[in-house]
Amino acid sequence: MNVSRTKVVQVDKDEPDERIIKEAGELIKAGGLVAFPTETVYGLGANAFDGRAAKKIYAAKGRPSDNPLIVHIASVAELERIAPRASERAMLLAQEYWPGPLTMILRKADIVPNEVTGGLETVAVRLPKHEVARRFIAASGGYVAAPSANLSGRPSPTKAAHVVEDLFGRVDMIIDAGEADIGLESTIVDLTTDIPAILRPGYITTDQIRRIAGEAAEGFRAIGADGGAVPKAPGMKYRHYAPKGEMTLVEGDAKKVAEFINGAIAKKTRLGESAAVLCSEENKALYEEAYALPLGSLKDDDEIAFHLFGALRAMDEKGVCHIYSETFDTKRIGAAIMNRLLKAAGNRVVQV
Ligand code: TXA
Ligand code: MG
Numbered sequence: 563m564n565v566s567r568t569k570v571v572q573v574d575k576d577e578p579d580e581r582i583i584k585e586a587g588e589l590i591k592a593g594g595l596v597a598f599p600t601e602t603v604y605g606l607g608a609n610a611f612d613g614r615a616a617k618k619i620y621a622a623k624g625r626p627s628d629n630p631l632i633v634h635i636a637s638v639a640e641l642e643r644i645a646p647r648a649s650e651r652a653m654l655l656a657q658e659y660w661p662g663p664l665t666m667i668l669r670k671a672d673i674v675p676n677e678v679t680g681g682l683e684t685v686a687v688r689l690p691k692h693e694v695a696r697r698f699i700a701a702s703g704g705y706v707a708a709p710s711a712n713l714s715g716r717p718s719p720t721k722a723a724h725v726v727e728d729l730f731g732r733v734d735m736i737i738d739a740g741e742a743d744i745g746l747e748s749t750i751v752d753l754t755t756d757i758p759a760i761l762r763p764g765y766i767t768t769d770q771i772r773r774i775a776g777e778a779a780e781g782f783r784a785i786g787a788d789g790g791a792v793p794k795a796p797g798m799k800y801r802h803y804a805p806k807g808e809m810t811l812v813e814g815d816a817k818k819v820a821e822f823i824n825g826a827i828a829k830k831t832r833l834g835e836s837a838a839v840l841c842s843e844e845n846k847a848l849y850e851e852a853y854a855l856p857l858g859s860l861k862d863d864d865e866i867a868f869h870l871f872g873a874l875r876a877m878d879e880k881g882v883c884h885i886y887s888e889t890f891d892t893k894r895i896g897a898a899i900m901n902r903l904l905k906a907a908g909n910r911v912v913q914v
Contacts, residue, residue: 568730570722575599575739578694586735587701590615594734595622597711597725598698600690601743602663602764603718603871604725605634605708606733607698610644613675616707622732625714630680631707632665632688632748636699644674644685644705651775652753658774661691663744663765667752678707684754694739710747711736717803717871717906720745724875745868746898752781763897765867782901805877807836809885809907814914816888820848822914823886827853830884838880840873840887842866860891867895874906 571582586596590607593615597606606623608615610633620627633644638656641648645668648656652666670685679685690696699706710718713728722738729736749764751771759781760768771778810826812819823839827850830837839849843859855873858865877885887907890899904911 568726568733569735570726570730570738571735572722572738573694576693578697578737578739580697582737583694583697583701586698586737587703589734590702590706593618595619595732596698596702597719597722597729597733597736598695598706598708599692599722599737599739599742600634600695601692602690602746602748603720603742603744604711604722605632605695605706606711606725606729607634607702607706607708609703610634610678610705610707611673611675611703613677616675616677619707619709622729623709623712623714625709627677628680629709630682630686631678631709632686633674633678634695634699634706634708635687635689636696636704638689640704641668641687644671645669645687646671649753651758654774655751655753655771656689659766659770660689661696662689663691663748664688665748665750665762667750667754667761669754684752686750688748692739692743694737698737715804717805717874718747720868720871724872727875741868743868744864745871746895746902749898751775751778763901765895765898767894767897803871803874803902803906804908805874805882805885805906807877807882807885809887809910811887811889811903811907811911812914813889813911816845816848818914819888820845822912824849826884826886835883836881837884837886838877838882840870840885842888842890845888863890863894863896863899866890867899870899870902 590609665686665688667684674685711725712719719725720742725736744765749766750762752759758775758778761781827837838853843856846854846856857869
């Protein structure tokens with residue numbers, strides 16, 4: 563890695579200092595790496611037309627090179643250059659949900675390098691809503707390839723401190739604009755198939771996609787012959803969001819769940835192994851205070867989504883060996899919450 567020093571700069575979320583945005587844009591144009599805030603999670607950006615710069619992203623993150631990057635743009639008109647044959651459906655979705663937490667998979671133009679798409683004929687495109695992201699993308703020339711700004715396998719960063727933890731010394735600049743609004747990555751919808759397929763659930767729900775596109779399949783629920791999920795988004799096959807401790811989801815009636823988890827925690831602590839439980843605000847009284855980490859109220863799934871990745875990182879920081887979690891309703895953003903929890907737990911679920 564030839565980046566020995568990383569510049570960390572703070573900017574206002576709504577009115578960032580134009581000089582800093584310009585400096586960040588120049589770094590991207592020169593082939594550098596800049597981490598930046600979006601409304602979902604922080605991204606690690608490089609010039610999307612520069613294959614060598616894209617390669618640096620994989621090196622900095624320790625990311626497998628077959629896992630493609632999302633190209634971030636700052637206006638719908640910029641779609642033309644990288645995905646000129648976008649369908650009418652795609653344009654309707656763009657009109658409705660861009661700028662915002664939606665990524666579309668489209669047929670790519672030749673100009674998009676293989677290093678960005680992992681050799682695929684398609685490209686993932688997103689137009690973020692975050693003001694800092696949009697100004698930064700525009701200052702960078704309009705096309706920024708960016709995965710989430712975490713080390714490969716760790717939870718996505720929802721604030722700059724997470725990026726510093728993972729990537730300090732590995733990137734040129736980190737733009738700090740406080741916490742991301744949503745805290746979970748964008749919904750990914752594949753528009754290259756007959757029926758639009760949702761490859762990763764997010765803040766924009768399946769129903770919202772169906773309302774505009776007419777139909778949509780939940781591709782992320784596909785089950786393979788071996789009982790495992792068949793990932794269409796290459797990145798979804800890797801172990802993700804995984805805390806260092808062993809994680810188990812416990813599903814069932816709240817009281818029974820708490821009984822099971824309390825029993826398991828007692829057993830582990832007797833063995834001298836640390837344990838903790840991720841739970842709802844409503845259920846936290848069912849657990850001993852020392853072990854419970856409430857994510858938010860069951861009445862506010864946005865709050866649970868917002869706290870999830872930070873909580874997984876906190877488990878690592880405290881060196882927790884055994885992490886238990888309640889499961890959550892899959893309505894609205896709940897589908898995305900459960901998708902990330904299942905990945906973090908390597909699909910380990912106990913029914914009680
Ligand atoms: O909210 C987000 O989407 C954040 C922010 C920074 O925009 N980005 C993000 O990027 O989550 P990343 O790289 O962590 O996740 C992108 C996912 C990966 O699972 C990748 O495999 C998939 O998108 N993907 C990218 N290009 C694809 C393509 N052409 N076809 C199918 N899946 C693709
Ligand atoms: Mg990621």
